[in-house]
Amino acid sequence: MEQRISESIRELFGIEIIPQVSRPEAKFGDWATNVAMQLAAQLGRAPREIAEQIAAHLRESGNYSEVSVAGPGFINLKISDGALRALADTIPKKSRDDMTVVIETNNPNPFKAMHIGHAFNAIIADTIANLLETSGARTHRVSYHGDVGLHVGKSMWALLRYVDGDAERLRDVPEGEHNSFMSQMYAEGARAYKEDETAKTGIDELSKQSFAREDALYAAVYDTVFGWSFEQIDTIVARLGNKPTDKPPFLESEADVRGVKVVKDNVPNVFQESDGALIFRGSEYGAFDNVFVNRNGQGLYGARDLGLMLLKNEKYHPDKSYIVTAEEQKDYFKGVLAAARLAMPELTDVTVNISTGTVKLTTGKMSSRDGDVIEIAWLFDQVAEAIKARGGEPTEDVMAGALRYAFLKQRVGGDVVFDVNESVSIQGNSGPYLQYAHARACSILGKVGDNFLGVARGDIPQYDEHERSLIRKIGEYSEVVERATIELAPHHICTYLFELAQEFNRFYEQCPILGDGRQRVRLSLVDHYRRTLAAGLGVLGIVAPEKM
């Protein structure tokens, strides 16, 4: 498209220019370009006059069924119905062919419950992974978890009190309550750490033990609850519709060893000693000064993230490695990446941090520190209620679809205000709306079974107004997916699929299909639409049900 126009301009004016081409409102045409206005200053002539000249030239080419000039100098182009249908068969270009990428798609810490914020990040990361795969990259979903450190100490403090010398007592906790039990234990430990000096000392000691785990009781309790954590994480993540991560997961204890070595090996050229700690002067690189190894020689998260980069590289040799985190960690990662560039130059520009916004309730920010968390099971219950209220069947696919879509429809990076009723809504611009639209199309197709012949290839149909609008919209799919994969922006797909479903619903209201004289053409459109919608939902990780 761009190429043809730029050729015309070269022939007419001898100017090289890449014209801007856009998809205008349907009443203007299938495509539009403002290139005449871009050229006006250069040529010193009126834009409309230039537009007329280009339009005449394009008309002669015979590539368009209609070429017109409108407004201040737009050139509107319309293509034939046959060309429109061919366009709808276009497959998105693969912008990352031959690339290997790694992406962290979930990293909630063991010994704590997963909450909305984890779900939000996990869904975004998993969908970005889908986009990476769609763009042709060999994609490895990985996870990284804090198996050692202070938060473990806090949980262990409460857990050891609970078992009171006998690890078997953990069996008393019913399986379905593991998540809230862990949540409760962590909250108790966290409170004691803040309020009770004696407890604080004990917790600090228990934190240290998380590395070696030499005490038999400690190890037994740790192993049991550690196991529960991963069962919970895997179950919940699957329930959210995420694809599973590679096993075994990356652990902070492993990353720690490697990272601390990197830091120590790079003193004083990259890291400097300050107050007995090893720090990186991130303030010289647009971040902030940060401690990587504390004065006791223990690695902090900065060191561990460096170690993790090494581990990922050894396992996968990725061209790109994505880490999706909340925006709070944006500047922190800027510093880590700057340090990595200096300390591990061979890995420069491999790791990229994508930051997401904050999930907020109407009542404030999600937090796991004070135990005031919204658990994901509760969230699913809310969705189920909302679906039942509409007389629907709350299947796992529909609940996951509602949640994923609610989290994915905004641009990545912005805050999400999580109004439970609003986000869980199953009408309007929502996951279930799309799923319903898909089921409806399936229902129609199911009534004719495999008996309909559709329109044979090469048989160019003449579309009526509504049919044409639908096929035109279907034809935008590949462009939208390309844009979303390049920008790693799933919301473009959400916006498009919603418009597509709306276009279909409009078509559906206006055009009788079964028994109509245009049945073949219309059935073929329904089928084409159904496939496109299913493909788009697939990229979002949302199941396209045949019935609901």
Next chain:
RNA sequence: GCACCCGUAGCUCAGCUGGAUAGAGCGCUUGCUUGCGGAGCAAGAGGUCGUACGUUCGAAUCGUAUCGGGUGCACCA
């Protein structure tokens, strides 16, 4: 204090590589039940695109300033 992000309809958000009367969902008002799934469709009300300058033929979009909100800034992750 310094840095980064955000500010578009009552609410939640698209649009931001500058272009045609600024779009959608929710909510509100009205219409569509004799047709393939009404979780739908159609129509209406609702906007100084935070504010002010600037660049441009043209600014929600770019620049500067300013106001408002959020986040980060040393041994926690």
